[in-house]
Amino acid sequence: MLSWRRSTSATAPGSSLAYGCADFLGGPGARKAHVLRTVMVAAPAGLAVELLLWPVLGASFSGAPLGWGAASGAASAAAFALLHRTLAIGPMNVLSPVTALVSAALPVGVALLHGEHLGAAGLVGLPLALVAVVQVGAGHGAGVARPSRTALLLAFGAGTAIALQLIFLHQAPSDSGVAPLITGRAVSSAVTLAAAGQMHRRLGAERPAYAMSAAASVLDSLANLLFLLAARNGDLTVVAVITALYPAGAVLLARGVLAERVHRGRLIGLGTAAVAVSLLALT
Template sequence: MIALLLALGSSLAYGCADFLGGLGSRKAHVLRTVMIAAPASLAVELLLWPFLGASFSAQTVAWGAASGVSSAAAFAMLYKTLAMGPMNVLSPVTALVSAVLPVGVGLVQGEHLGLAGLVGLPLALVAVVLVSAGQGTGATRPSRTALLLAFGAGAAIALQLVFLHQAPSDSGVGPLIVGRAVSSAVTLAAAGLMYRKLGSERPAYAMSATAGVLDSVANLLFLLASRNGDLAVVAVITALYPAGTVLLARTVLAERIHRGQLVGLGTAAIAVSLLALT
């Protein structure tokens, strides 16, 4: 139950972070947004260090660095994807892709589910599909480029989560600190190489920083959840984060929610209830 609640919290934080990051990237080049979000995220993890502890063994540094590279790629592709829109279609597509790989890794590593879990896990994946299938009549269709970016972002997110899960369980927030330091360095290096292409538009500073803070909180909650439960279950619950993005897009941007998406949200609630019994 603790792992489930942590995963739900991670899902909510990811959903809010993605919405703010995507919205902020509409006003400036995506790298300008990530240049603010990634360091803000690192600052949060450094503040948590004295309270949650951290160790930096060779394994921790290696897996943390790998997660950082994946995180930098996920940041850039995801925010660019959501900036292109529509959020209520592209965010769920990314989530579906990001759920499949960690679930597969967890099952391959020998995780076993009870009857409720065997029903709830595929039901949760179906819920993500239903939420992603929400194009009603007159809804905006995503471009091919946006869809490709959504798939790429999903794969990068999946790798980030898998790499974090592989870090030693006694490493505290060490892998998060290493990962975010690496992702910040990669982002700043990319921005330096592409400086002339970034344009003169200023990013939404507060919005971008808040997205980074929420992403850091989401990563922490996922790490704690995966240490207290099965990766397969935690990953698929975390992958339900588009629910938050979709609802925020509906409230703030007046993006339409298709009937299928509403069914998906209800299906997600049932799936979470079943997984709580595992």
């Protein structure tokens, strides 16, 4: 069994990058088909990856890992539903930063209440990172369209669900291996697949891009693993904020692969993120 000791300064940015890459692949993969059809492909792929990690990293399925893993899976399913409902309402150039900021700020608040402390570099890097989360998540022309109260509540709810998923994973015992990940994925898959079964008549005939959807789920599993590694070897205040910078990965991929233009606000956000992560790595 491999040791769980890893550098937070490497695994936290790795988790953020993997989440961003998963978003980049998952969007086009599900663009035409109903999102629940995508889940029917993605859920088994993600669970398979985590099961393959079991012999390598070990797993202890005692009460605490099962409980915290199940709670993280339920939060993940809620985040999935709320995010896609938010996407349907828009405008995402306003709502995406709200979701990302809430998903970063809530774990920070919980960690500080539980006695975590930041050094001088962290006290500068943390607010910089929160600013970068908003800048990178905002699309071109942010602030032009005013979201409805319902849309804002959905975005806040999605961010809260993402934050709870991270907090619950962080609470799982450090010697439980990948048990919380396997349990969480099994619960979230069961919930979303049950929803797909209930709504099968309304899913339409369009099929998702199977390979891209599966690849996105594999990357999501990798991101969860890297987050767990980082959280077990570092402060939740640092790890959660760095993880919330995941839109940066999607932006960079869109620029490199699709040659999309990155507007000035996002360029400033990427620069701010780089400085913030460097400072947080020193804590």
